[in-house]
Each structure stands twice: as structure tokens, then as C-alpha cells.
Amino acid sequence: MGLHLEVLSAAIEYTRFSELGIGPVALKLGSFQIRWYSLGYLFGILLGYWYLLKLIAKPGAPMSRVHADDMILYATLGIILGGRLGYVLFYQPSMLANPLEILQLWNGGMSLHGGTIGTLAAIWLFTKQRNLSFLRVSDYIACCIPFGLFLVRLANFSNGELWGRETDVAWAIIFDQAGSMPRHPSQLYEAALEGLGMAAIMWPLFWFTNARYKPGFLFGTAALIYGFSRFFIEFFREPDEQLRHLVEQTGLSMGQWLTIPMILIGIYLVVTAAKRRQRVEPISGTDSVA
Numbered sequence: 001m002g003l004h005l006e007v008l009s010a011a012i013e014y015t016r017f018s019e020l021g022i023g024p025v026a027l028k029l030g031s032f033q034i035r036w037y038s039l040g041y042l043f044g045i046l047l048g049y050w051y052l053l054k055l056i057a058k059p060g061a062p063m064s065r066v067h068a069d070d071m072i073l074y075a076t077l078g079i080i081l082g083g084r085l086g087y088v089l090f091y092q093p094s095m096l097a098n099p100l101e102i103l104q105l106w107n108g109g110m111s112l113h114g115g116t117i118g119t120l121a122a123i124w125l126f127t128k129q130r131n132l133s134f135l136r137v138s139d140y141i142a143c144c145i146p147f148g149l150f151l152v153r154l155a156n157f158s159n160g161e162l163w164g165r166e167t168d169v170a171w172a173i174i175f176d177q178a179g180s181m182p183r184h185p186s187q188l189y190e191a192a193l194e195g196l197g198m199a200a201i202m203w204p205l206f207w208f209t210n211a212r213y214k215p216g217f218l219f220g221t222a223a224l225i226y227g228f229s230r231f232f233i234e235f236f237r238e239p240d241e242q243l244r245h246l247v248e249q250t251g252l253s254m255g256q257w258l259t260i261p262m263i264l265i266g267i268y269l270v271v272t273a274a275k276r277r278q279r280v281e282p283i284s285g286t287d288s289v290a
Contacts, residue, residue: 086114
């Protein structure tokens with residue numbers, strides 16, 4: 001396969017990442033830099049918050065505008081702290097020997113699975129303090145996450161990181177830091193499935209069905225979409241070098257192993273959601289929402 005790719009790459013002029021004219025820095029003013037990675041998280045959170053306000057404006061919302069304003073801080077801290085700690089524990093435990101390195105977020109290194117755990121912990125704490133429904137709030141938050149997933153995966157691509165495995169497909173890209181062989185642009189696959197694909201499913205489920213009145217259904221659906229998408233795309237994504245032994249020993253990458261609990265939880269929440277169906281009191285008026 002390696003020799004085949006070498007011959008093919010010599011015969012076909014694949015696109016080189018360096019020729020695309022993009023990079024990790026979005027704006028540079030002297031020594032001050034704004035990176036696409038940071039903007040991906042920032043605008044993912046802001047767009048998610050904007051969309052959350054649209055969702056809770058519908059009758060039967062599990063939280064008020066005041067709650068949503070507070071929730072954004074909890075969710076942001078959960079994403080950042082959980083994402084960074086998850087990356088260290090799941091992918092780079094060697095960083096524990098140098099704690100200051102963990103704080104260097106500008107060097108990249110965030111785990112979606114860790115960010116998910118951190119966000120859920122933040123939502124649990126938030127809903128417990130305010131006597132709100134954890135599952136119903138999670139349902140609404142789940143509808144907002146495609147923004148962040150899409151933008152951060154695009155940022156991964158602009159960084160030229162998390163590239164795919166060697167391939168001979170026509171749309172392959174030669175990533176400068178990964179050698180001279182053409183590779184799958186797996187970051188774009190993830191942006192399409194995890195971001196756009198999830199949005200295409202979650203949007204009509206919320207607006208045109210009664211899914212939001214079945215606590216856990218939307219949250220479980222989002223977990224399933226992400227879980228199956230990530231599990232599938234990992235077959236095209238280059239495994240982390242320090243965890244290559246896991247793939248060799250088990251046939252699955254760390255990303256795939258971490259999605260299995262997510263898929264199982266998603267299946268449970270979706271299957272049992274109908275049993276949790278409830279009548280929800282509207283923001284105003286006297287009639288319950290079925």
C-alpha cells in the first residue's frame with residue numbers, strides 16, 4: 001500500500017496544504033495573534049447561546065432567559081476545563097509531569113469527550129442549584145452544540161492538525177507536517193458529519209416534533225449522532241502517535257473507545273425517553289403543553 005501511494009502521489013499532483021493559503025493564525029498585529037482555534041470555540045459558544053435563546057422562547061422551555069444567561073458561563077467553563085483535562089488524561093498523560101504545560105491552551109490540545117463530560121458536570125451543578133430538570137436542560141443544550149463542533153473542526157483543518165490516514169482518493173491533501181504522502185482531510189469529514197449532519201437532524205426534531213417533551217431524547221440523539229460519526233471517521237483519521245499501540249492491540253483508536261460509552265448512553269436515553277414523556281407548563285397561559 002505504501003509503495004502504491006508513493007507511485008501514485010508522484011503521478012498525480014495532489015493539493016498541498018501549504019498551497020491553500022490558510023494557517024492557524026486568523027489575525028496578527030505585531031506580536032499579538034488571534035488563532036482560528038480560539039475563534040472556533042468563541043463563536044461556537046456565542047452562536048450556541050444565540051440559538052439557545054431562540055429555543056427557550058418556545059412554550060414549555062425548561063429554563064428562563066435569566067437561567068440561560070447564567071448557563072453560558074457554566075457551559076464555557078465546562079467546555080474549557082473538561083476539554084483540556086480530558087486531552088491530558090486521555091491523550092497526553094505525560095503532561096502531568098509538567099503541570100504548567102497543561103495551562104498552555106494556546107498550544108492546542110482539547111478533547112471533545114472531555115469537553116462533553118465537563119459540560120455535563122457544569123449542567124448538573126447548574127440545574128441542581130436552581131432546581132431545574134437536568135435532562136430537559138441537556139436536551140436544549142444538545143441542540144446548540146453543532147455550531148461548536150463544525151467551527152472547531154474547521155479550525156483543526158486550518159491548523160493542519162489531526163489529519164487523516166494515507167489515501168489515494170482524488171480529494172486527498174498532502175499535509176506538510178505529516179510527510180509527503182496524500183491523506184484524508186478527516187477534519188472536514190468530522191465538520192460535515194458531527195457539525196452539519198447533527199444540525200440537519202436536531203433542527204427538525206426540535207421544531208417539528210414533540211421530542212423536546214421527552215426528557216433525554218434530544219440529548220441521547222445528539223450523543224448517538226456524534227458517537228457513530230466519530231467512530232466511523234476514526235477509520236480515516238491518523239491515530240495519535242503516542243497511542244498507536246492501542247490501535248495495533250485492539251483494532252480501535254482511543255477516540256473510538258471513548259465513543260462507545262457515549263453511544264450506549266445515547267441508546268438508553270432514546271429508548272427510554274417515551275417513558276419520561278411529561279406535560280410541560282408554558283411560560284404564560286393556563287394550558288399545559290402536551
